[in-house]
Amino acid sequence: MLDLPLSLIVFTVCAAALVLVRLYRSRTHHSIAHIRGPPAKSMIMGNIRDMAYQESVGDLDFKYMKEYGTAWRLHATFGKPVLMISDPKALQHVLHKSGYMYPKTTQSTTLAFNITGRSIIWAPNGDIHSRHRKIMNPAFTAPQLRSFLPLFRRSSAKLCQMWKDQILSRTPEGTTVVVNTWLARTTLDVIGEAAFDFDFGALDNTDNELMKAYENMFADSNMYPTVWNAIFQAFWDYLPDKVLEQVRHIPTREYRRMQSTLRLFIKYSQRLIAQKSAALASDKSSKDVMSVLIRANASEDARYKLSDEEMESQMSIMTIAGHETTANTITWMLYELAKHPDYQDKVRAEIALKRAEIIARGDADFSIEDLESLEYLQAAIKETLRYHCIVYHLNRMASQDDTIPLAYPIVSASGEMISEIPVAKGQIIMLNIAAYNRLPEVWGADAHEWNPMRYVEDKVDPQVRVGMYANLMTFSAGVRGCIGWRFSVIETQAIAADLIENFQFNLPEDKPEIIRVPAGIMGPMIKGREGEGMKMPLHVTAV
Numbered sequence: 001m002l003d004l005p006l007s008l009i010v011f012t013v014c015a016a017a018l019v020l021v022r023l024y025r026s027r028t029h030h031s032i033a034h035i036r037g038p039p040a041k042s043m044i045m046g047n048i049r050d051m052a053y054q055e056s057v058g059d060l061d062f063k064y065m066k067e068y069g070t071a072w073r074l075h076a077t078f079g080k081p082v083l084m085i086s087d088p089k090a091l092q093h094v095l096h097k098s099g100y101m102y103p104k105t106t107q108s109t110t111l112a113f114n115i116t117g118r119s120i121i122w123a124p125n126g127d128i129h130s131r132h133r134k135i136m137n138p139a140f141t142a143p144q145l146r147s148f149l150p151l152f153r154r155s156s157a158k159l160c161q162m163w164k165d166q167i168l169s170r171t172p173e174g175t176t177v178v179v180n181t182w183l184a185r186t187t188l189d190v191i192g193e194a195a196f197d198f199d200f201g202a203l204d205n206t207d208n209e210l211m212k213a214y215e216n217m218f219a220d221s222n223m224y225p226t227v228w229n230a231i232f233q234a235f236w237d238y239l240p241d242k243v244l245e246q247v248r249h250i251p252t253r254e255y256r257r258m259q260s261t262l263r264l265f266i267k268y269s270q271r272l273i274a275q276k277s278a279a280l281a282s283d284k285s286s287k288d289v290m291s292v293l294i295r296a297n298a299s300e301d302a303r304y305k306l307s308d309e310e311m312e313s314q315m316s317i318m319t320i321a322g323h324e325t326t327a328n329t330i331t332w333m334l335y336e337l338a339k340h341p342d343y344q345d346k347v348r349a350e351i352a353l354k355r356a357e358i359i360a361r362g363d364a365d366f367s368i369e370d371l372e373s374l375e376y377l378q379a380a381i382k383e384t385l386r387y388h389c390i391v392y393h394l395n396r397m398a399s400q401d402d403t404i405p406l407a408y409p410i411v412s413a414s415g416e417m418i419s420e421i422p423v424a425k426g427q428i429i430m431l432n433i434a435a436y437n438r439l440p441e442v443w444g445a446d447a448h449e450w451n452p453m454r455y456v457e458d459k460v461d462p463q464v465r466v467g468m469y470a471n472l473m474t475f476s477a478g479v480r481g482c483i484g485w486r487f488s489v490i491e492t493q494a495i496a497a498d499l500i501e502n503f504q505f506n507l508p509e510d511k512p513e514i515i516r517v518p519a520g521i522m523g524p525m526i527k528g529r530e531g532e533g534m535k536m537p538l539h540v541t542a543v
């Protein structure tokens, strides 16, 4: 804080005084007091520390959902009440039916700003966000994304070849491979080419500066927040935007890490946009996301255009949202297949049959339709997205008084059954993706088991439909749902099919205990060896 200007420090102190008054007032307006939940562990930290320090994402969420039902109350810093919801009707109401009525919290927006600048994920609800989304939508249509299939397959073929040449040629009996880092490098190259027609070179060169800047960024900047940082963030609600924009300059581990990565992305982004804008004047055919964006922006009415800063920021959100999420999903899927070898054999047999069909009809590779017809593979992807959702919580705030309906009534503190929850303006709501994805009422009594057969046997019969894909909350829902969900699903199908066709995955002999760490996004680490960063070692053998 020492190198912050004096005026900022004075302002922050005054704001802090204001905050204390407001906190006192807000505690007297406790509209969700009748909702049950665990007691706060501490006056200052509430239940925040417990949630952020869960050994594996979901440990507490699943416990509370079992005890209290699909909605419960937690306490954030200084006892601020937070409504947790995992009920499908409530999630649909907040994310979908209410449009922009439940904006992101100041904390979420400020962190999004720190990490991505003025990108779509930062964009405040309403006019600004819809302007971003309108310019970005043309880059994410189904035909546009289908055209990326050859790129996805080329990248996965490169990964397979590298594993064969660099690792397995020396150990034909197979060896342990840290699959998540290889997959993150592959998906980084994919997003580079698909989104910017840019070669990150991550598979070829591990020294690459963008790759290094990004590696373990989530764990370094988000995992296990310090008490001072949690307290500091509690004040953000009361600070004006201009002050919040300076938060990124605070010289501590969390903020420094985000700031240096963003700075690097903006440097590359500026260069790319300049090159592309010049090239697009003569060649209108480029299909990468950034070119589509530049074209859409150029043809937009001046009032709705994205500014230079907004355009530059999209590169960092697309890289951040678009690669490790998919890499981790494929990683968890390979892990589950290693734990379920019979199912893995079924997927491989199904792929081999389809390969024979493709050869017989004289085609060179799988089409989208071929991939989509792989029933066991599709089921494994859906089940992994359900079971190991990479984004596990989303924060929202009621912008006006409202009533949230529940599909599954809960018991209130006074023992009454309630099927709706009135919320006051300003109420913080945590949308619990991880818990909804394990709700027995939706997924069945075996919701806590990884069982892709539930899709094959068509056992999923949701009463309320939510989400962008497969009735899952994994890609969120509604106006701010994941714009890249289709991109991710096609990429996962393409890469996973190639890996399973070429390799057998088993758990390593020493069977390290893998935990799902809460690092803003959920990723794998080896229990007791968290200092090594995200890691999923699997025994890989060529087939």
Ligand code: HEM
Pocket: 120, 121, 122, 133, 317, 318, 321, 322, 323, 325, 326, 329, 389, 390, 391, 394, 474, 475, 476, 479, 480, 481, 482, 483, 484, 485, 487, 488
């Ligand atoms: C398994 C993979 C993925 C998961 C689990 C995932 C999940 C999500 C979630 C939960 C959100 C909502 C975040 C919020 O409300 O704050 C989101 C938004 C977003 N995602 Fe994804 N995502 C994935 C892949 C991708 C890919 C591949 C791309 C781009 C190519 C992408 C781009 C975005 C963008 C730009 C947003 C912001 C949308 C907006 O605010 O309108 N995502 N994603």
